[in-house]
Amino acid sequence: MSLTREELERYKRHTILPEIGVEGQQKIKNASVLIVGTGGLGSPIAMYLAASGVGHIGLIDFDVVDESNLQRQIIHKSGNVGISKTISAEATLKELNPYLKVSLFNMALTADNALDIIKQFDIVTDGTDNFATRYLVNDACVISGKVNVFGSIRQFEGQLSVFGTKEGPCYRCLFPEPPEPGTVPSCADAGVMGVLPGVIGTLQATEVIKQITGIGEPLTGRLLNYDALGMRFSEVKFMKDPDCPCCGDNPAITELIDYDAFCGTQQVLTADITASELKEMHMKNEAPFLVDVREPAELLQGEIKGALNIPMREVQVRMHEIPKEQTVVVYCHLGIRSAHVIEYLVKQGYTKLFNLTGGYDAWESLG
Numbered sequence: 303m304s305l306t307r308e309e310l311e312r313y314k315r316h317t318i319l320p321e322i323g324v325e326g327q328q329k330i331k332n333a334s335v336l337i338v339g340t341g342g343l344g345s346p347i348a349m350y351l352a353a354s355g356v357g358h359i360g361l362i363d364f365d366v367v368d369e370s371n372l373q374r375q376i377i378h379k380s381g382n383v384g385i386s387k388t389i390s391a392e393a394t395l396k397e398l399n400p401y402l403k404v405s406l407f408n409m410a411l412t413a414d415n416a417l418d419i420i421k422q423f424d425i426v427t428d429g430t431d432n433f434a435t436r437y438l439v440n441d442a443c444v445i446s447g448k449v450n451v452f453g454s455i456r457q458f459e460g461q462l463s464v465f466g467t468k469e470g471p472c473y474r475c476l477f478p479e480p481p482e483p484g485t486v487p488s489c490a491d492a493g494v495m496g497v498l499p500g501v502i503g504t505l506q507a508t509e510v511i512k513q514i515t516g517i518g519e520p521l522t523g524r525l526l527n528y529d530a531l532g533m534r535f536s537e538v539k540f541m542k543d544p545d546c547p548c549c550g551d552n553p554a555i556t557e558l559i560d561y562d563a564f565c566g567t568q569q570v571l572t573a574d575i576t577a578s579e580l581k582e583m584h585m586k587n588e589a590p591f592l593v594d595v596r597e598p599a600e601l602l603q604g605e606i607k608g609a610l611n612i613p614m615r616e617v618q619v620r621m622h623e624i625p626k627e628q629t630v631v632v633y634c635h636l637g638i639r640s641a642h643v644i645e646y647l648v649k650q651g652y653t654k655l656f657n658l659t660g661g662y663d664a665w666e667s668l669g
Contacts, residue, residue, distance in 0.1 A: 342499030343429030
C-alpha cells in the first residue's frame with residue numbers, strides 16, 4: 303500500500319533525506335520487524351521504529367509490567383503495572399503512530415514456536431537479557447534466513463552487532479560457547495543504569511532502518527561496545543567462522559535445540575525456605591547459618607543480620623568458611639545465584655542447605 307498524503311506529511315523529515323526519500327520511506331512502511339522482549343531494549347526499539355513508520359511490528363514477551371521496570375522501560379506507564387507487557391507496549395505504540403500494525407505474542411519465545419513466529423517478519427531485533435534466548439534467536443534467524451539486530455546491556459555497559467546477514471557472521475561466530483551459569487548476572491541481579499538501554503536500543507533501531515532501506519554501513523562483523531561511565535565507544539571486528547556449527551560451511555545446527563540445557567540454565571532443584579519462615583526463626587533465636595553470595599556493592603541495599611558475605615565468585619576459595627555440620631541458608635538478590643551456589647556446594651559434600659526463596663528482595667519486602 304502506498305504512502306498516504308498524511309503519512310508523507312508525517313515522515314517528511316525522512317523523505318527530504320536523499321538517502322531515504324519517498325522510496326526509502328515506502329520500504330520502511332512495507333517492512334515488518336519482530337522485537338523479542340519489550341523491556342529496556344525493546345522499549346526504545348519499538349518506539350523509534352513505530353515513529354519512523356515501520357508498517358508492521360511484532361512484540362513477543364511473556365512478562366507483566368512491574369514497578370521496578372519503569373526506571374528504564376519507557377514504553378510502559380505507571381498505570382499499566384500488573385498488565386501484560388505486550389498489551390501495555392501496544393497501547394503506547396498505537397498512540398504514537400495510528401498507521402501501525404502491531405502483532406502481539408504474549409508468550410515466551412521457545413524452540414517450539416520460534417521458527418513459526420520469526421518467519422512472519424523481515425527482520426528480528428533481540429532485546430533479551432539471557433543467553434539461552436540469545437542463542438535461540440540467533441539459530442532461528444540463521445535457519446530462517448532473517449537478519450538479527452542484537453543488543454545487550456549490563457550495569458553501565460552495552461554491546462551491539464548485526465548477525466545473520468547473507469555473508470556475515472552470526473552470534474555463535476563471536477560467542478561459540480555460553481558463559482558458565484551464574485557467572486554473568488542479569489540486570490535484575492547486577493543492576494542497570496536507567497538510560498543505558500535507551501542508548502543501545504536506539505542504536506538497534508538505527509541498524510534496523512539501515513537494513514530496511516539499504517543505506518549506510520551495517521554493523522555486520524563488528525561488535526560495538528559502549529562504556530557509559532567513560533562515555534566511550536569501541537569496536538571489535540570479527541569474521542564469519544567457516545566451522546561455525548550454525549552458519550558455517552557445513553552447519554550441524556539445522557533445527558532448534560534445548561537452549562536451557564545448552565546454556566546450563568535448567569531450573570536448579572534446591573530445598574527452599576521462605577522469607578517469612580526465616581523471619582520466624584530469627585524471632586525465636588533459631589536462625590541458621592546465613593551465607594550472602596551477593597557482591598559487596600549490593601550490600602548497600604541492606605543485609606540480614608549475622609550473614610556471612612561470600613560473593614559467588616569467591617565461593618570456591620572460601621568454601622571452608624561455610625560449616626558442613628550446620629543448617630545453612632544461602633541467599634542472593636532474587637534467589638538465582640544462590641541456587642547455583644547450592645548446586646555447587648552439594649557436589650562438595652554439603653547436605654544441610656536451603657535457598658532463600660526470592661532472595662534478599664523477599665526478605666526486605668517483609669519490612
